[in-house]
Amino acid sequence: MLRAIYDWVDERLDITPIWRDVADHEVPEHVNPAHHFSAFIYCFGGLTFFVVLIQILSGMFLAMYYVPDIINANESVKYLQDEVAMGAIVRGMHHWGASVAIVMLFLHTMRVFFTGSYKNPRELNWVVGVLIFFVMLGLGLTGYLLPWDNKAYFATKVTIEIVNSVPFIGEYIGLLLQGGDIVGAQTIARFFAIHVFFLPAALLGLLGAHFIIIRRQGISGPL
Ligand code: HEM
Numbered sequence: 001m002l003r004a005i006y007d008w009v010d011e012r013l014d015i016t017p018i019w020r021d022v023a024d025h026e027v028p029e030h031v032n033p034a035h036h037f038s039a040f041i042y043c044f045g046g047l048t049f050f051v052v053l054i055q056i057l058s059g060m061f062l063a064m065y066y067v068p069d070i071i072n073a074n075e076s077v078k079y080l081q082d083e084v085a086m087g088a089i090v091r092g093m094h095h096w097g098a099s100v101a102i103v104m105l106f107l108h109t110m111r112v113f114f115t116g117s118y119k120n121p122r123e124l125n126w127v128v129g130v131l132i133f134f135v136m137l138g139l140g141l142t143g144y145l146l147p148w149d150n151k152a153y154f155a156t157k158v159t160i161e162i163v164n165s166v167p168f169i170g171e172y173i174g175l176l177l178q179g180g181d182i183v184g185a186q187t188i189a190r191f192f193a194i195h196v197f198f199l200p201a202a203l204l205g206l207l208g209a210h211f212i213i214i215r216r217q218g219i220s221g222p223l
Helices: 002-013 016-023 037-062 073-082 087-114 123-145 150-164 170-178 185-217
Strands: none
Touching: 037 087, 037 185, 073 087, 087 123, 123 150, 123 185, 150 170, 150 185, 170 185
């Protein structure tokens, strides 16, 4: 049955070469742990991507219950956590996933650094990676405010004060983030929009660029 559907689509759209291009792609021996155990260090980019996918998926389910305003935010998270079937698991995945993502990202960056993979001709992908790094930190930071509990509120106050202390432009960016004189209704609306629309869109674009560049250049050579 599935085969018949596949063949029907393939006959019309010729989809086999598309997934074959990924499935048959060969990687060199020095990144294959079956040949050299130390090749496991090359897994961290893929693991980071895997965690990013978990974050996107669990985040989509959190968004079904989360209410981004100062009256309801905390209560909506509590309701999800305590009443909704599987709610605690989905929230837990997103909560712990955020930390695991940063750890994987760090390990991946260290791998790229210590194998010298940022060097010519891969400088551009290193720069794309640095942008990804800031986007990922931004996601962690804006997500932290959303439960609207004491920890979230005061962490955000401190963050905005740090931003404000940047010379020349700091106060403008701080105001842009805070959305007014205090950390309040506007701030949570902005952090929510940044967390679920702006930064994920930026991340997907950057990851697309990251992967296209890797595919064009191939993985860097052995040490
Ligand atoms: C969400 C974040 C990221 C994901 C999902 C990701 C994913 C990947 C993947 C799957 C590879 C293939 C090789 C490997 O897995 O080690 C790779 C390679 C690479 N990444 Fe990332 N990456 C991310 C962030 C970064 C960051 C923060 C940097 C540097 C600042 C970076 C720089 C590079 C470079 C230069 C390569 C080419 C390495 C080579 O050819 O040996 N990436 N990335």
